[in-house]
Amino acid sequence: MSTSTLTPHAATPHTAHRSNRNPVVMLAGNPNAGKTSLFNALTGLRQKVANYPGVTVERVEGQWMLHASDNGDASGFDSSQSLSQSLMARVIDLPGLYSLDALSPDEQIARCCLAGEAAGVPAPDVIIAVVDATNLERNLYLVTQLLEYRKPIVVTLTMFDTATRRKLKIDTAQLAARLGVPVVPVIVSTQHGLDELRAAVRQELVAPSVVESFSWQMDDADKVTNATLNADDATWNAWQSSLEARYRWIEDVVADATDSTTESNHNGRGSTAHSEINNADDLTTRIDRWVTHKVFGLLIFVGLMLLVFQSIFAWASLPMDLIDNGFGALGAGIRAALPEGLFTDLLVDGIIAGVGGVLVFLPQICLLFLFIALLEDTGYMARAAFLMDRLMRGVGLHGKAFVPLLSSFACAIPGIMATRTIENPRDRIATIMIAPLMSCSARLPVYTLMIAAFFADRRVFGFLSLGALIILVMYALGIVAAIVVATLLKRTLLRAPTPPLVMELPPYRVPQLRVVAHTVMSRAWMFIRRAGTVILAISILLWGLVTFPRTAQLTGEQQSAVTQSVRETGLENGATAAVDVAGNDGAEANTQSQGAQLRGSFAGRFGQFIEPAIAPLGFDWRIGIGLISSFAAREVFVSTMSIVYNVGSDATEEDTSLISAFTDARRDDGSPAWTPLVAVSLMVFFVLACQCMSTVAIARRETNSWAWTLFMVAYMLVLAYAASFVTYQGGRLLGFA
Amino acid sequence: MCNNLLISDTSVDNAPTNAPHVRQSPTTQLCCLPFGVQARITGIDSRDAVARRLMEMGVLPGAMVRVIKAAPFGCPLEIEVRGYRLAMRRAEAAHVSVVAG
Structure with a gap:
């Protein structure tokens, strides 16, 4: 394990030049x-x-x-x-x-x-x-x-x-x-x-x-x-x-140095401690009467978590949109200012879109760490672990693992970063391994698209929206998978007794705003720097995969239109995909040629290459391209699908033209490419697969181990494949095809 | 591990000064100590990392302890020792022998 690698410095290097340094x-x-x-x-x-x-x-x-x-x-x-x-x-x-x-x-x-x-x-x-x-x-x-x-x-x-x-x-x-x-x-x-x-x-x-x-x-x-x-x-x-x-x-020193005359100090050893606490912790005792209460404690905890969850989901969306649009505008401005060419494409589609794709998570991360810092500095976090320990112990984890896992429903990146509060490295790694199984907000666009296309306006028992039920099932699937994986990991690779719980419950304190602000800022900066480097490289790589080789038979004009469409569809980051291309001349030729470009690109060829592997899951090569590109970030799937089906690149998840393209799409043998069963199979795949480069980058940083990171990606892929396979083939056997 | 998991917690919210003092009580385990009762630690009968950590944090023979309450599902326990509060599971508290009073 990485944590055991710290070795004492071989020599004693600090004796020389002592007087010349600070x-x-x-x-x-x-x-x-x-x-x-x-x-x-x-x-x-x-x-x-x-x-x-x-x-x-x-x-x-x-x-x-x-x-x-x-x-x-x-x-x-x-x-x-x-x-x-x-x-x-x-x-x-x-x-x-x-x-x-x-x-x-x-x-x-x-x-x-x-x-x-x-x-x-x-x-x-x-x-x-x-x-x-x-x-x-x-x-x-x-x-x-x-x-x-x-x-x-x-x-x-x-x-x-x-x-x-x-x-x-x-x-x-x-x-x-x-x-x-x-x-x-x-x-x-x-x-x-x-x-x-x-x-x-x-x-x-x-x-x-x-x-x-x-x-x-x-x-x-x-x-x-x-x-x-x-x-x-x-x-x-x-x-x-x-x-x-x-x-x-x-005890002797403390008795000597503290004014014990005001206290009754006749109990011998340990009594100074008690005289301290009995007049000291009134406020903490009174707060804890509610906060760690058997019933109210849990209610307060649930309420606080709802607040955190809500803020990450809802309040972060405005700054996220601002960042998104800001980078979109920046890219458009640079494209307008620079001459057409590969360099401009790389700058705008690779670098700017890549950096934007990282920074778009920043508001969520700042908010989450604001809450975590507040909860830590007030002393609440220890209480949360105290309340949740019994539940988490069931899967062999520490009470402190609860909050990071909950955060992962918003985004696994801040969730994984929040595992730093877990001291034991094995438990921390186990928590990191299962954090991406929580259905994060980036999966929602995919769920929404699938439901809008295949399960819209359907109800069960007359009142329950089938779509809401499916989303609920997808969330539950992730949780069940996480419980199973955590239990298995703690019995095999990360075998260790359930971590002991010896944890101080510090007195409540009013957090110092300066310290909190500083914590948030340093976390934010660390995130930008760390994930930024890796994400940037991956974005450039993906840009290359959809751009090259350039389809030869296109005219120069068409070619520039293609590259423009491809970049504006934002394979690097679906969230930046909403740039409007409606004003472009020749949009028809544009969408057709970009389909040809995509089919001929490395990504397209790879999609066709992997088609035999994903066919048992119900996916054709075009979905395959979506799967590949969504390994950069899940929501990219939506914009990739819109290129693949030539419906223009300003598709949103409820775009009717994309939905009708889905229903019209045919495989080579003429059967429909999409059925409700395919959609469910795809959603199951998205629940379980680790399709997020940012998560991979953060997991690498936080585990400090490529082995664990690759293990995470691999087990999630296997899990996703198996579950999709069972879903699709089982569904066909049951006659849902 | 102590079997007595369902200790009545009626004394939890009482003022500590009202805690019942048991006279001439035999040695028991910290996990079995009724809430609110002060007790003196007599020994720690394990030698693992937990025992070591507890001792470093001042949970030592001679020190006074008190179980304040249990978490919602009966575990872990909140312990007061040397002027601060410590959460530990019942399994860990079972290794700490105490004598009430």
């Missing part, structure tokens, strides 16, 4: 400790997101001006820099982690980074340990581990305002004295304490206060810290007692 500061802390908020406050917009080499864990890095605004002194860290020059630190935001014992890929990465062993990541000069002031005991456990790196450390207490509000008095001086490192309280929302944090980090760069011995440490502690899980009794017991010793020390 100091490196790493932020380490528990999940939900306010690390990301602090990171954003420190770096503002000077940050970039990338992946750690070889794994899908995100690496977030930014720049932090180490000079306080009112203070001109240089730290002296970098002797080669002039004193007046500002000292810019590189800040690396490590993944949130509970310990450094490398149980999860995140922790593995963080440990390598902190130890200076991660390839391509410089060793830290200062570690900022981010500690949630309202949850000292558990957060300080990580600090005890960080201290053992014997690197300069500054402990920063986040949520300090919340702690104050809860009348939790923390004596930071006492805490600093006990920990042996500086402790700086910060309130990120008001920027309070950031100058002090700067000063403390500068001070650590000049004169580190490294603790050398630890009172919790036992003789053989170093040996057992990284004990493997299947350790023998002695090792395990040693590890456990070392851990207990740390917590005993932490």
